Amino acid sequence: MSEVKISAEPRTEFGKGGARRTRRAGLVPAVLYGHGEKPTHIALPAREFAAAIRKGGANQLFAIEVSDGTQVLALPKAIQRDPIKDSFEHIDLLLVRRGEKVTVDVAVRLTGEAAKDTLIVHDHDTLSVTADATKVPDHLEASVEGLQAGTQVTAADVKLPSGVELVADPTLSVASVTAAPTAEQLEATLPEVEEAGEETAEEAEAGEETAETPAAEGEQAEAKTEA
Structure with a gap:
């Protein structure tokens, strides 16, 4: 996954009032942490961040340039959204380095079509894996092509790109194929x-x-x- 460059501003106001003022200004409150360093509070442009997440997914790699001259690489670790407005409330960003291995949850997409007269239940839509911080896949794929009722697709059946290792239990059910109800x-x-x-x-x-x-x-x- 390619990195997205995004600007940021140091954040000096804290608490609910400060967060509201930050969001009204079109920014999202965020914090950078990791590598044993003291957390850094910043504000990111909401529109640019949202566009990057829509395109690259929740594990989008960001090259952040803070207005004080600081330049870092970071991955979203936790994103808080407003359930009504569907806007970003707060973002936790994990500092990473090139070549560093990170553990992340990656979305799983089902491909293909199961046998006739069956239904597919997506039991788990993400899997925990380790990967190079600069090469985290935006999604993984699991095939259900031709599967009969009573079949399960487990984490071990999911295709993993080169350099990506499974952390989740290999026996974890990703999808189940059941018989469709008859007339x-x-x-x-x-x-x-x-x-x-x-x-x-x-x-x-x-x-x-x-x-x-x-x-x-x-x-x-x-x-x-x-x-």
């Missing part, structure tokens, strides 16, 4: 749905009768008064 099985559920619908209708009719009773009694009471 008869689907039809077997229909009577239950219909019965539930009939009960609901009966309850509705009973509710209408109950609702009409007070009104009828009221009309009788009015008739007696007039008499």
Whole structure:
């Protein structure tokens, strides 16, 4: 994966108030740490960072140039997002060096088509691996081509690029192939749905009768008064 150059500014304001002001300025609060060095608080341009993550994935390598002259390489270690706005709230960045091995979680994509009348369940969509910090793959691939129902694809079945080693348990299930429900099985559920619908209708009719009773009694009471 190629590195993305991105500028950064030293961050001197901390706490929730400082973070909000940073985000309002179009920046994302971040911290650089690793190699036994004291954490460095910086702010990254939100739009540029988001574009890089969309293109390169969560393990995108960044060449960060801080305005004070500092230049470092870093990988995102933890990214906090606003679940409603889908914006970045805070980023933890791990300092790395060229040639250094790092352990990361990489996305797994399923390729191919399983046998007819089957369903595929993606049990785990990431796997933990070690790789050169400058050569972390943006994704891994696992084939389900032609697999029959009852088959599993494990971590050991996933293709690993040269220089990438598996850290996850080799027996970990990445995907499971199950039999798709037959038409008869689907039809077997229909009577239950219909019965539930009939009960609901009966309850509705009973509710209408109950609702009409007070009104009828009221009309009788009015008739007696007039008499």
